[in-house]
Amino acid sequence: MNHTLDVKNLKTHYSSEEGKVKAVDGVSFAIGENQVFGLAGESGCGKSTLIRTIMRLIPKSAKVTAERLLFKEHDLLRVSDKFFREKILWQGISLVPQSAMNALNPVYRVGDQCTEAILAHTNVSKAKAVETVVKMFDAVGLQSGLMKAYPHEFSGGMRQRAMLAMSLVLSPELVVMDEPTTGLDVLVQERILRNLKEIRKNTKTSAAILLITHDISVIAGMSDRIGIMYAGKLMETADSMELFNEPYHPYTLGLKNAFPSIKALDRELISIPGSPPNLTHNIPGCLFYERCPFSIDVCRYEKPEEMEVLPNHFVQCHRTEHVMEFRKLAGEKKTWQFSK
């Protein structure tokens, strides 16, 4: 199978004042051509570090190891910085960073910044570059006249769309989006996601998307495949329909109940007790042990191996054989009311 991005056992470890932080600890996943992979997780789970590792935006003092980190045929662990910057960045992989609306340089016109990106990486003429930008602006729903405007004249949503357009101008094969809709109103958010879907349907190139967010509702609507990240590890990875209909990991079960939905007005909201672990502490067992209502002794002392419970559905849990029972229990509030 031809993967756009193939990651196996990626680890990013930092040393901080308090000790070694295993921000990303053995993450494996693959994104196929034209596939949308949603990476869900809360603050501190390591998803931002993960994309920064892929994009080479982490400080030099961080240690990165992996069995495989392939983008198409390029080994991202071995290519030089120069090659990465010239050939891979923007053209191969582009990034729409978090709070992208603040990533635009306030003293340059928006259109100029976009054409700049094209001209810096390819040899096309300025006219052709402008034409591409106009096309992209149109695709995201921005009028071409807005190219002459400055960032402060755009609203937050418009800036985000401009960043989206900028990330697509060089027709990259992988677009990484870090919390693309956080901080935006729901109508603006809906519009951006709709634009994204339309762009993918219309453009001829096959762009895969790595979408990172803490909002499960956004991920549900957009992704083909979903990975649930917690404390630096991928707890569960599966196709999105299967993840929602047949979840395995207790964290996933907990998350399902934590999201209110206007379609389920009577459903009780249940929150997961506790908070994510401190990554500087060396935890021998499963990282979800403290908050898991179904944990047993082995969970405390041994880290679970990644298992393929269904075709292409991976889980890191010791007790997957009891999942039917867990799914039922997870829906009850008293299951989650315990203290360790």
Add this chain to the structure above:
Amino acid sequence: MAILEINNLKQYFYINPPWLSRLVSKKKPGIIKAVDDVSFSLAKGEILGVAGESGCGKSTTCLAIAKLREPTSGTIHYKGKDIAGMTPAEIRNYRKEVQLIFQDPYESLNPRFRVFDLVAEPLRALAVCDSNKELTQRVTATIAMAGLNPKDYIKKHPHEMSGGERQRVGIAQALVLEPELVIADEPLSMLDVSIRAGILDLIRDLSRRMNFSCIYVSHDLSILSNISERLMIMYLGKVVEIGHTRDIITRPMHPYAQALIAAVPIPDPAYERPIPNIRGEVSQPIDPPPGCRFQTRCLKVTDICRTREPSMTELEPGHSVACHLYT
């Protein structure tokens, strides 16, 4: 009996262009009509949700009710008494009864204070307790009520706590005075999703236990649908629809409410979101055109919408809309 009655509340901000450009181009001072003729009431013990996007005026309304900002015009009656023109002593009493829960747990706690002092501060500032013993008792009880074990937390500084813990401290701060009206300004938006439910439950339980009324402001309709009994939707400083939460969520009447509800994401991959019937961008509440505020974005706009502002019409008991489609 309504504990709070807001009538024709207006909060205008005047922007004065620099005097030189005023002289040269005769630019008139612009007016931001952040809150423009808002009226609603709140019953005792009720949780009213206020929904709307950024710039709709919901936070400004809260500040006016909390008496942190003087409204331009309109009246706010608390327990039947007008809160404008209060003496300093009356304001102090008002603060004992009307409190706020803030949005950002990382910004709303003074980083130099420990948890005990943070929660004790309202009591100290308003000189509520007669003895130190009473103060300590009340503070530890409130911290426990907020779901934190006092023994573990009273000595901590904010930076030693997670977002959820900080927000609980913020809630304790608001509730230590045993207020009768609590205004919660998006208390969950900065928290991780897995702990939001816990804080939401806390607010709901405490509102029942302590019998306080609550105005819950949020842009997240999913959360509002879970906690509020009645819902009020605002757009550009005006109330467009108000009614029981269930009625509005299942049968929204105002085109804006319909678009908003259509746009709410559902955590279900099988769900196909309908395209909201709305066009254009959110406009700024600066110098709005005459007529309905929503005219530039409404797909069902007619001539009357461009000339006259719609008034609130009651469609069914407790459910009112401000739209010419229904008058």
Add this chain to the structure above:
Amino acid sequence: MKFSIVKDFLVAQYKIIRGNRFGMFGAVILLFFGVIALLAPYIAPYELWESLRDSSGKLAILRHPSLEFPLGTTAMGRDLLSQLILATRTTVLIGLTSGLVSILIGANIGLLSGYYGGKLDEVFMRFTDIVYGMPFLPFLIVLISLFGRNIWFVIIAICCIIWRTSARVIRAQVMSIRQRQYIQAAKARGCSNFRIIYGHIMPNILPLLLLYTAFNIAWSVLAEAGASFLGFSDPNNITWGGMLYNLWISGKIRTAWWWFATPSICIILLVSALVFISRAYEEVANPRLKQR
């Protein structure tokens, strides 16, 4: 429980200074001078104005440093070591008093101006601008010519001028803190303006405050040294600058290096120590400066 803020503060200061090499060095020097200043009358071997005779009976004029007179003697036969020790006390006193009073003025003006804004801010800042325009020495000269040479006028003159920089800086910091949500929260919880300014805002500007306290004391010492060197000091209370003044009027400045060296070194050491301590606070006020 209110006590915990004071205790926290002291513990925090200790940690800040401990954690910084410059801070430690500065603290040690300050402690050294402080001890000398305290014990001055008890450790000075001779009287201040006593013209001394050496073992052979001759007037000990302009002696090089020796066992008998470790720092040498002046043109009038006075022991420089004793002078230095006693002058330390006066210098430290002037430095501390002027420094602390000026930071009190500056901090309060900064706090009130930054918090209230509006007309009060305008008035205070325009007044600060005027003080910025006032040169220190002429001001001191005027005071002294009107009222005579007295240590208190030196202190008053310094206090009247030095507060201006700290006022500006603290005001800027207060203005940014005033916008923070926890200040709005404090207001909502019923705190009076006074309580907010001194109970909520001030604890947050403490690193900056301490930084400028150190600076103010340093500037006071320098200002006093400069003024004394030019002769505008109290002839009865000698300071390090005053010692240099005596050296100058004796005409022996080119030859009596021992007389010149010690007061100058002391001034440099004290001012440097204060600046080093302020570096420790600079790191707290701006954490990005922390050495990784």
